Amino acid sequence: MKKLITIFLLLASFLYASPAFAYPIIQGYPLSDNLSGYKHLDGLNRISVRQTDVTTKPNNTSKSNIGKISLTEKEIDLLSRLVRAEAETEPYEGKIAVACVVLNRVESSKFPKTIREVIYARGQFQPVQNGEINKPADEESIKAVKAALTEQRNLAPGALFFYNPDIATSRWLDTRTTTMVIGQHVFKK
Template sequence: MAIGLLLPAGQAEAAPVLRWGSESGDVWDLQFRLNLLGFYQGKLDGKFGSQTAAAVRWFQSHYGLSVDGIVGPRTWRMLKKVSVNQYELDLLARVVYGEARGEPYVGQVAVAAVVMNRVQSPLFPNTVAGVVFQPRAFTAVDDGQFWLTPNRTAYRAAIEAVRGWDPTGGALYYFNPQTATSDWIWTRKQTMKVGKHVFAV
């Protein structure tokens, strides 16, 4: 798995329709997302063949989409809603490492889950980058620890959160009660405590 931070090439633009025989970086991105979610086990080669088509159909069936094996706008929308690309995974792992290295593993997954919960919430930006770089959202971004190189555990925790493990019960916030300076954060309903972090909605 790549550890370096990749550029978000064209992530905001609509991806082209992909089908059997397509070959491109968009197919690689499709394979990466499907692999991350557990639908695709083949080689990430940018070639839309039988394994990719089967994975697309499985994904479409799982999420209640028309099962045609073609990746059009509706399939892309759902895929981008429930998965991340390589750049976004790197961002997520950096947040985990910067904010929660040294915390129990479940606490690292919980931090990643908060990011994913914010992406899904109408109260926050709807992209991982938007959430991560929202002003004053994460201490690690503000103090520069975000730019440390994440370890494999941080990536594994990020992947588990993307795949749906949310030990926080839908938390949108977390804080360290020993260092929190905001009175407002104490007004939030707390869902759990892991290590030094309290998670809240």
């Protein structure tokens, strides 16, 4: 019964929520619907985290590897600044999930192949448009990015988008599959 009430309230909030800002899809980067097989949601607002194999370079280099992605210190800093700008008031897990969304995009064949290209793709992230991306990252955002690069890499499996439905001005993400909700952010694939 609790689940039914929660689902009803969630649906009602989408129908009667104020318009919200969402990031538009730009031509050439269509959504991917082939990200199935993830065990990502065990009921509303509960997230299951899987361990993942992580390969790291020796300490004498400035790169970290996750699967096929290799990040420089500059890329880690850029991603940390985006996490701070997008999720400064969100819980720690929400910060990790925002970093995972960017990493998921880099791994997806539907998006650019580098952190910089994903973050600076036209119209994708509000902090790029309003200059918040240029402010330094805080310690918690840096820690969240490092967690997303290691033990919590699969916190947001399959999620390619996130938004706050309470402030979004476009509702196109409402039609996408929700993978999880953390704090004010709804994560979608």
